[in-house]
Amino acid sequence: TQLLEQSPQFLSIQEGENLTVYCNSSSVFSSLQWYRQEPGEGPVLLVTVVTGGEVKKLKRLTFQFGDARKDSSLHITAAQPGDTGLYLCAADDYKLSFGAGTTVTVRA
Amino acid sequence: DAEITQSPRHKITETGRQVTLACHQTWNHNNMFWYRQDLGHGLRLIHYSYGVQDTNKGEVSDGYSVSRSNTEDLPLTLESAASSQTSVYFCASSESFTREQFFGPGTRLTVL
Numbered sequence: 001t002q003l004l005e006q007s008p009q010f011l012s013i014q015e016g017e018n019l020t021v022y023c024n025s026s027s028v029f030s031s032l033q034w035y036r037q038e039p040g041e042g043p044v045l046l047v048t049v050v051t052g053g054e055v056k057k058l059k060r061l062t063f064q065f066g067d068a069r070k071d072s073s074l075h076i077t078a079a080q081p082g083d084t085g086l087y088l089c090a091a092d093d094y095k096l097s098f099g100a101g102t103t104v105t106v107r108a
Numbered sequence: 109d110a111e112i113t114q115s116p117r118h119k120i121t122e123t124g125r126q127v128t129l130a131c132h133q134t135w136n137h138n139n140m141f142w143y144r145q146d147l148g149h150g151l152r153l154i155h156y157s158y159g160v161q162d163t164n165k166g167e168v169s170d171g172y173s174v175s176r177s178n179t180e181d182l183p184l185t186l187e188s189a190a191s192s193q194t195s196v197y198f199c200a201s202s203e204s205f206t207r208e209q210f211f212g213p214g215t216r217l218t219v220l
Contacts, residue, residue: 004150006150009148033208040213040214041213042198042200042211042212042213043151043198043209043211044211045208045209048208088150088151095153095166096153096209097153098143098152099150100148100149101150
């Protein structure tokens with residue numbers, strides 16, 4: 001099982017600010033998924049990235065897969081309180097392996 | 109609408125007792141998973157199943173067992189609950205191992 005490191009562990013910002021969350025490994029991924037989890041609920045898939053260098057946008061969220069497919073980032077532009085949650089990356093290692101997550105709090 | 113449900117949502121039990129957590133999905137997915145979520149550890153895989161009568165151990169399977177008698181259900185049993193098994197447990201299902209996983213709402217288990 002490959003180790004996925006997410007940073008930072010916690011992030012608290014003001015509404016309207018930008019933020020970036022990172023997911024890194026020493027191993028190469030065949031694909032990587034990003035999930036968001038709200039308190040008291042299960043994670044929900046946001047996006048899957050497959051190709052090295054790939055960039056996907058989901059409204060104000062931008063996901064990037066590193067050229068070497070060892071790292072990924074999630075950037076949120078003009079964060080809103082509704083973006084608050086735990087962001088998890090998960091690597092395709094035949095079965096999914098999850099990182100520990102980044103807890104994002106957006107203050108109104 | 110298809111969904112995945114877990115019961116109970118909250119459970120308090122005592123050390124040494126047997127506990128079974130239920131998971132039911134109506135997606136008709138062959139693949140089902142059980143995870144535990146603890147602070148600082150993310151989601152760790154306990155057991156998974158490719159289909160009926162198939163079960164496999166994940167990275168933290170000691171003290172847990174599962175059985176798959178039909179497509180819809182994958183109950184998780186703690187044979188003799190320990191305080192270290194206090195956690196939030198999530199069940200998930202997917203069309204394939206590398207496709208999107210659909211998660212249930214979780215069961216918060218406390219072992220006293």
